[in-house]
Amino acid sequence: MKDLNEKVAVVTGAASGIGRAMARRFVAEGMSVAMVDIEADVLSEAVAELKAQGGKVVGIVCDVSDNTQVEAMRDEVLSTFGGAHVLCNNAGVASGRQISKENPATWDWVVGVNLLGVAYCTSAFVPHFIAQDEGHVVNTASEAGLVATPMLGSYHATKYAVVGLSEALSMELDATNVNVSCLCPELVDTKIFESTRNAPAALGIPKPAHVDLNVIANFLSTVPMNPNDVAGRVLYAIQAEEFWILTHQKTQSRSMNRNDDLAKLRRPRPQA
Secondary structure, eight states, X not given: OOOOTTOEEEEESTTSHHHHHHHHHHHHTTOEEEEEEXXXXXXXXXXXXXXXXXXXXXXXXOOTTOHHHHHHHHHHHHHHHSOOOEEEEOOOOOOOXXXXXXXXXXXXXXXXXXXXXHHXXXXXXXXXXXXXXXXEEEEEXXXXXXXXXXXXXXXXXXXXXXXXXXXXXXXXXXXXTEEXXXXXXXXXXXXXXXXXXXXXXXXXXXXXXXXXXXXXXXXHTOOOBOHHHHHHHHHHHHHHTOSEEESOHHHHHHHHHXXXXXXXXXXXXXXX
């Protein structure tokens, strides 16, 4: 997968943030891209942007938490492009609630998008990759899949799960020409903290207020990364066949400190 020209990428959560940046970078490499998202209007705008630049792209509205929609999306991708080579399971949401205040319906939503969406898309495309003896899966987990903090319990639960799924999938595919990468970004300039805008109306979650990333960056003592820079790291990992994709230097030290707490059986604590 070192030469991606004329290959096909499927990117979920492609209407904005990291997903949109990955789609843009893949088009620059000469790839055709299926841009998948649940936000129809924003997706249409993103597709139009890349088409105006000469990109071979198609937009597909899909709720990745619904396996029937995922299978229909896969069939549309294969029918439109005749194949697929890179799958980026990037769609993700967060509720930002304490675990004790998270209701069952919100749990279903977060788990459905963040974990089952990855599982369903993987099951839909990986057999095709194995059959053609070529492919690469990029699962967007998070630093939150390696190190926990308060107030993001449901998000942490799903992102830890995506890390474990990715590790197991990589082992299972070790004897094939299908590779796996696990993207664990820290703070990136996206709207993940406003993702309840896409929550099902039945959940009754108010539309989110705008979140100032600078406030969060100061709280975490970090700098929000540009999604385009993350996309560049994803591209490198695909071509170099690297599993771990980290965006911030602190992620590795934080995860090592967390693992040291585990080794010494200390109580969990926020990692600086």
